[in-house]
Amino acid sequence: xxxxxxxxxxxxxxHISLLxxxxxxxxxxxxxKGHWLPILIGCILEFLLLWLYLRVLVAFPKLDVIEIIxxxxxxxxxxxxxxxxxxxxxxxxxxxxxxxVEIVTxxxxxNMPIWVLMLLIGISLxxxxxxxxxxxxxxxxxxxxxxxxxxxxxxSSLQNIELPNMMxxxxxxSFSFLQSPKFHSSFFAFGGYLVLGFxxxxxxxxxxxxxxxxxxxxxxxxxLFFISIYLPLxxxxxxxxxxxxxxxxxxxxxxxxxxxxxxxxxxxxxxxTLSFVIMYIxxxxxxxxxxxxxxxxxxxxNKLAICVALVCYVGGNLIRSWDEIEWLLFNDTVIxxxxxxxxxxxxxxxxxxxxRRTTA
Amino acid sequence: xxxxLLLVLLPLLLLSACWDSKDINKRALPIALGISKNxxxxxxxxxRIPEPHNSSTNIRYVQAEAPTIGQAIERIRMKMADDxxxxxxxxxxxxxxxxxxxxxxxxEYAMQSNSIQPKAMVAIVRSDMSKFLSSMDEDGEEAGQGLxxxxxxxxxxxxHIATAKIWEVYRALYFYTEDIAxxxxxxxxxxxxxxxxxxxxxxxxxxxxxxxxxTLLYNIFQGKYDDAHMEVMNHASxxxxxxxxxxxxxGIEQTPKVSSKLKVxxxxxxxxxxxxxxxxEEELSKLLKKRFDLLTKKLKTNHSxxxxxxxxxxxxxxxxxxxxxxDDIYPKLETELRVExxxxxxxxxxxxxxDVKAYKxxxxxxxx
Numbered sequence: 001x002x003x004x005x006x007x008x009x010x011x012x013x014x015h016i017s018l019l020x021x022x023x024x025x026x027x028x029x030x031x032x033k034g035h036w037l038p039i040l041i042g043c044i045l046e047f048l049l050l051w052l053y054l055r056v057l058v059a060f061p062k063l064d065v066i067e068i069i070x071x072x073x074x075x076x077x078x079x080x081x082x083x084x085x086x087x088x089x090x091x092x093x094x095x096x097x098x099x100x101v102e103i104v105t106x107x108x109x110x111n112m113p114i115w116v117l118m119l120l121i122g123i124s125l126x127x128x129x130x131x132x133x134x135x136x137x138x139x140x141x142x143x144x145x146x147x148x149x150x151x152x153x154x155x156s157s158l159q160n161i162e163l164p165n166m167m168x169x170x171x172x173x174s175f176s177f178l179q180s181p182k183f184h185s186s187f188f189a190f191g192g193y194l195v196l197g198f199x200x201x202x203x204x205x206x207x208x209x210x211x212x213x214x215x216x217x218x219x220x221x222x223x224l225f226f227i228s229i230y231l232p233l234x235x236x237x238x239x240x241x242x243x244x245x246x247x248x249x250x251x252x253x254x255x256x257x258x259x260x261x262x263x264x265x266x267x268x269x270x271x272x273t274l275s276f277v278i279m280y281i282x283x284x285x286x287x288x289x290x291x292x293x294x295x296x297x298x299x300x301x302n303k304l305a306i307c308v309a310l311v312c313y314v315g316g317n318l319i320r321s322w323d324e325i326e327w328l329l330f331n332d333t334v335i336x337x338x339x340x341x342x343x344x345x346x347x348x349x350x351x352x353x354x355x356r357r358t359t360a
Numbered sequence: 361x362x363x364x365l366l367l368v369l370l371p372l373l374l375l376s377a378c379w380d381s382k383d384i385n386k387r388a389l390p391i392a393l394g395i396s397k398n399x400x401x402x403x404x405x406x407x408r409i410p411e412p413h414n415s416s417t418n419i420r421y422v423q424a425e426a427p428t429i430g431q432a433i434e435r436i437r438m439k440m441a442d443d444x445x446x447x448x449x450x451x452x453x454x455x456x457x458x459x460x461x462x463x464x465x466x467x468e469y470a471m472q473s474n475s476i477q478p479k480a481m482v483a484i485v486r487s488d489m490s491k492f493l494s495s496m497d498e499d500g501e502e503a504g505q506g507l508x509x510x511x512x513x514x515x516x517x518x519x520h521i522a523t524a525k526i527w528e529v530y531r532a533l534y535f536y537t538e539d540i541a542x543x544x545x546x547x548x549x550x551x552x553x554x555x556x557x558x559x560x561x562x563x564x565x566x567x568x569x570x571x572x573x574x575t576l577l578y579n580i581f582q583g584k585y586d587d588a589h590m591e592v593m594n595h596a597s598x599x600x601x602x603x604x605x606x607x608x609x610x611g612i613e614q615t616p617k618v619s620s621k622l623k624v625x626x627x628x629x630x631x632x633x634x635x636x637x638x639x640x641e642e643e644l645s646k647l648l649k650k651r652f653d654l655l656t657k658k659l660k661t662n663h664s665x666x667x668x669x670x671x672x673x674x675x676x677x678x679x680x681x682x683x684x685x686x687d688d689i690y691p692k693l694e695t696e697l698r699v700e701x702x703x704x705x706x707x708x709x710x711x712x713x714x715d716v717k718a719y720k721x722x723x724x725x726x727x728x
Contacts (some may be wrong), residue, residue, distance in 0.1 A: 165671075168677070236535075253478045254527050255525065258512070261478075263448070
């Protein structure tokens with residue numbers, strides 16, 4: 001039972017851990033009105049790419065992305081094509097863990113040293129050392145426990161909303177946000193689906209599951225993207241909200257429930273997103289060690305996983321300030337666009353050529 | 361074997377307690393923070409710290425002066441044996457002269473430093489800050505929570521009292537189309553303090569104040585009306601049990617106009633002999649209209665849009681108009697109020713014969 005649905009929860013969890021981080025701030029920075037347009041553009045793009053990606057995966061039963069490229073082209077092609085992806089996963093791990101550590105120091109314990117909090121990556125590593133099915137099951141449990149909590153956070157923050165705040169609803173005519181670097185950074189939140197291609201042999205993924213993924217994306221994840229923008233916007237209004245570094249956390253800080261034993265709902269919110277991030281990072285460590293093992297270094301995967309976690313731990317500790325996190329996020333743009341947009345296109349191109357060659 | 365060793369070592373990591381834990385009895389948890397300025401233009405920051413002793417609560421008041429608020433708090437820290445934890449701060453009090461000088465620094469400090477929760481209340485104090493903060497009544501009952509209970513809907517709040525949280529004030533400072541009213545407190549002989557009105561802001565400064573009656577209208581327009589309040593008129597006293605407003609905004613290009621419809625539901629508490637319901641309705645709507653006209657006039661001259669008229673125009677305005685709302689468009693705004701009074705019942709005593717006649721003459725009056 002769990003084996004059949006756990007991966008859907010993993011898919012949702014991946015998106016939650018990505019989209020509440022820097023996405024709201026990026027969108028508020030890139031446009032001042034009609035926020036639904038940039039959100040919709042991003043969502044439609046990811047929907048199309050997800051569809052393209054899953055189409056390729058379904059066409060090759062029981063093969064993961066690495067093997068698909070090996071079959072359609074050669075090992076060297078996959079080595080070249082997947083190198084940026086590995087880099088993308090590394091920066092993802094570093095950005096996710098480091099920025100959440102920063103959030104923890106801002107919200108919970110301001111005096112805690114970064115290097116201690118960075119040890120949280122150890123939990124992810126512990127999960128990554130075990131079997132992939134263990135990670136999937138664990139993320140299912142985490143989702144079951146924490147998704148109600150995050151829904152509670154959303155519902156209770158409705159007490160402060162004012163509907164006129166979302167006006168003006170018509171977008172700016174010039175589409176100027178398309179050129180904004182912050183808008184490009186916001187695509188960080190749309191890269192979650194890539195992992196599916198690597199854990200594919202361990203999850204049931206045929207045509208019905210492909211459509212189920214697309215349905216889940218449209219019904220569950222797209223509304224989450226809208227919540228991440230419109231919840232803070234309805235609470236604060238555009239001009240004040242663009243001044244916040246973490247609009248979502250500020251929106252949580254405004255919740256005042258006298259009957260709740262705990263004074264701050266923010267703590268729950270941070271704990272939930274942090275646990276999702278830890279699960280996603282364990283998945284990323286597992287996937288990166290798998291790619292490294294299959295293509296570059298044929299040694300034990302566990303050793304590689306430890307190396308990946310160590311590199312990310314050290315890399316995260318090298319980041320000294322929030323500015324450097326944003327610098328990394330900004331400079332990662334090219335690799336990110338390659339991984340999220342170009343890679344699925346290249347993949348389907350390869351399979352297209354392959355199919356022509358084999359049928360001809 | 362390896363995993364057992366790990367299991368043995370794991371508690372070392374998990375059970376070593378928090379990194380920088382400080383015991384609760386080593387923490388001072390101030391309930392209110394008062395900020396004023398001294399003659400040298402330095403901030404004077406005072407903390408009101410309840411200290412529980414056996415059965416009663418004592419109040420400790422500590423203060424320090426420094427060029428910035430953060431520095432002043434740092435100086436208080438240097439004088440105290442306990443660690444100061446501002447996270448449970450409930451109320452930030454600002455002296456009136458300082459509020460007239462500008463609120464930006466204070467609100468920005470409270471939002472920027474993560475040590476204060478954005479949902480702490482803000483109030484302006486008319487009397488001397490140190491006396492205000494160190495005062496307590498004889499039996500010490502209001503020493504602890506009293507300050508924050510005053511603004512709590514679950515305790516002593518009434519619809520006449522404005523409430524402002526830090527994040528709401530911060531929002532109003534930067535928002536184009538809505539302002540906020542901040543409650544003004546004064547020291548009282550019998551209880552700790554008294555609500556005397558609300559401050560209205562323009563350009564991050566307090567510019568004027570409105571009366572508690574006007575604050576009531578503000579609360580109704582903000583949808584914050586709750587509970588019930590009494591209105592006394594010539595012929596009757598009524599208890600307003602519900603009030604809400606519908607607003608319609610038109611004509612942003614030529615003559616901007618907001619027509620508001622206020623619906624009040626009342627029950628009659630007492631009335632003079634032979635008073636007809638229509639008289640009560642007329643008196644009440646006249647009273648509210650007069651109050652509304654005076655309030656909007658005062659607000660427009662001060663460029664303070666606390667009733668949220670600008671919000672209604674938000675969808676009609678261009679970027680430039682949004683920016684110009686408070687200074688150029690709002691003073692020219694025409695406002696109109698229609699009052700609909702619904703008399704729900706007349707208490708436990710039946711109405712007099714005169715009223716029954718009125719019913720017969722105008723059946724279903726007041727319903728459209």
